[in-house]
Amino acid sequence: MISIRAILKVVSLCLLILVQNLVVTEATEVASPKKITSFERLNLNNDLAKTPPMGWSSWNNFGVEINEQLIIETIDTMVANGMRDAGYIYVNLDDGWQRYKGSRKAHPLEYDPVKFPRGIKYIADYAHSKGMKLGIYSGPGVDTCAGYTGSMGHEAEDAAMFASWGVDHLKYDSCCSHVNESTEVVRDAFLNMSQALLTQQQDIVLHACHCGWTNIWEWAGDIGANHWRIGQDISDDFDYPDNREGYYYDVLDMIDRGVELHSYTKPGQWNDFDMLVVGLNGISKELVGAGASNIEYRTHFSMWALLSSPLLTGTDIRNLDDYTLETLTNREVIALNQDPLGLQVKKVKDQGELEIYAKPLSDGSWAVALLNRGSTTAVMSLHWKNDLALNWDKVTIRDLWKHQDFNPKGDTYNVEVIGHEAKILRVIKK
Numbered sequence: 001m002i003s004i005r006a007i008l009k010v011v012s013l014c015l016l017i018l019v020q021n022l023v024v025t026e027a028t029e030v031a032s033p034k035k036i037t038s039f040e041r042l043n044l045n046n047d048l049a050k051t052p053p054m055g056w057s058s059w060n061n062f063g064v065e066i067n068e069q070l071i072i073e074t075i076d077t078m079v080a081n082g083m084r085d086a087g088y089i090y091v092n093l094d095d096g097w098q099r100y101k102g103s104r105k106a107h108p109l110e111y112d113p114v115k116f117p118r119g120i121k122y123i124a125d126y127a128h129s130k131g132m133k134l135g136i137y138s139g140p141g142v143d144t145c146a147g148y149t150g151s152m153g154h155e156a157e158d159a160a161m162f163a164s165w166g167v168d169h170l171k172y173d174s175c176c177s178h179v180n181e182s183t184e185v186v187r188d189a190f191l192n193m194s195q196a197l198l199t200q201q202q203d204i205v206l207h208a209c210h211c212g213w214t215n216i217w218e219w220a221g222d223i224g225a226n227h228w229r230i231g232q233d234i235s236d237d238f239d240y241p242d243n244r245e246g247y248y249y250d251v252l253d254m255i256d257r258g259v260e261l262h263s264y265t266k267p268g269q270w271n272d273f274d275m276l277v278v279g280l281n282g283i284s285k286e287l288v289g290a291g292a293s294n295i296e297y298r299t300h301f302s303m304w305a306l307l308s309s310p311l312l313t314g315t316d317i318r319n320l321d322d323y324t325l326e327t328l329t330n331r332e333v334i335a336l337n338q339d340p341l342g343l344q345v346k347k348v349k350d351q352g353e354l355e356i357y358a359k360p361l362s363d364g365s366w367a368v369a370l371l372n373r374g375s376t377t378a379v380m381s382l383h384w385k386n387d388l389a390l391n392w393d394k395v396t397i398r399d400l401w402k403h404q405d406f407n408p409k410g411d412t413y414n415v416e417v418i419g420h421e422a423k424i425l426r427v428i429k430k
């Protein structure tokens with residue numbers, strides 16, 4: 001039977017070919033002062049990632065130090081500790097799985113046979129046998145950020161190779177190869193890979209990673225990407241003064257960077273606030289940063305959930321403490337991230353260090369964060385009629401970390417929020 005997804009892919013490709021022909025025709029026959037660019041008129045859609053992808057990525061803790069044993073142990077642990085069943089199904093190899101460093105002009109793109117003696121298909125099959133999915137990494141340059149061979153000029157060949165291995169997710173990273181390129185050049189680089197993936201039988205989610213440059217949120221969804229980074233790399237910090245090394249964004253920087261981009265998020269297309277640093281505790285082999293406290297990591301996780309960012313945790317899953325596991329697997333908070341409406345929270349109140357974020361959910365209730373960015377405890381008030389424009393006389397307020405219901409009298413809910421904490425609430429009409 002032909003699936004709807006297959007039909008969509010074919011329609012997308014026909015549209016693409018039609019538009020490309022139109023562009024060529026217009027360029028050759030009409031002397032138009034405005035170049036008609038393909039991205040203004042494409043609507044490529046792989047019909048995947050209807051809710052933000054959840055899983056694990058190797059980069060934040062391990063950098064390029066990855067191998068088959070680590071991946072197999074990570075999969076086994078995620079099955080055993082309940083993460084898979086909480087929704088974390090992607091296990092994503094980031095940079096470092098490749099065999100050769102240097103230019104693609106000098107070397108082919110192959111897996112490293114020392115790190116992955118049985119190949120990538122073996123671990124993809126293993127992931128699938130456990131009800132999980134496998135992700136891989138490449139980029140549109142001649143080499144990648146860590147200096148391994150890239151996919152430039154070999155997009156069709158590489159997409160077919162990833163598909164033949166059974167890969168389910170591709171992080172395609174232009175952060176280092178296309179730093180100063182124009183929007184058009186970057187867009188075309190992603191378009192080449194997106195098209196190549198759409199011709200595969202295998203469903204492959206596309207992460208277009210460009211560090212939030214060229215206003216990527218304005219065009220990446222249109223060329224078939226499912227998520228795109230809204231900023232440069234995260235550091236393992238909650239609130240570091242300025243940017244570490246003038247580059248890295250801490251948790252609060254990242255929220256500020258992306259919170260106004262809410263209109264670009266929808267099912268299948270997500271603003272990506274970067275991989276989680278929950279539980280790294282400042283000892284990552286790869287990331288800079290001093291680490292954060294348990295409550296700060298919980299706030300980070302909660303805010304990523306409410307922002308409908310992909311939830312790709314980066315810590316060593318094999319050594320999680322109980323608190324970190326409880327943070328990552330809070331199903332009531334995960335449900336806000338995976339809500340079918342697919343909205344990103346908006347900041348609805350800004351009182352200096354005290355901020356309120358909110359979004360409606362598919363069941364008619366609202367998700368709310370009361371975020372205390374300051375370092376001392378404060379009493380925060382939610383006045384749902386004013387703050388959320390909800391004309392509800394009686395509500396139940398559910399605290400999703402306490403797992404407790406409150407029935408406020410009047411129309412205000414007051415609660416103490418400690419420094420760097422976010423109270424995560426569901427507001428339900430009674």
Ligand code: GLA
Pocket residue numbers: 059094095144145146173175209211232233
């Ligand atoms: C860039 C990306 C990171 C990671 C590395 C890999 O820095 O932003 O997330 O993928 O490349 O080299």
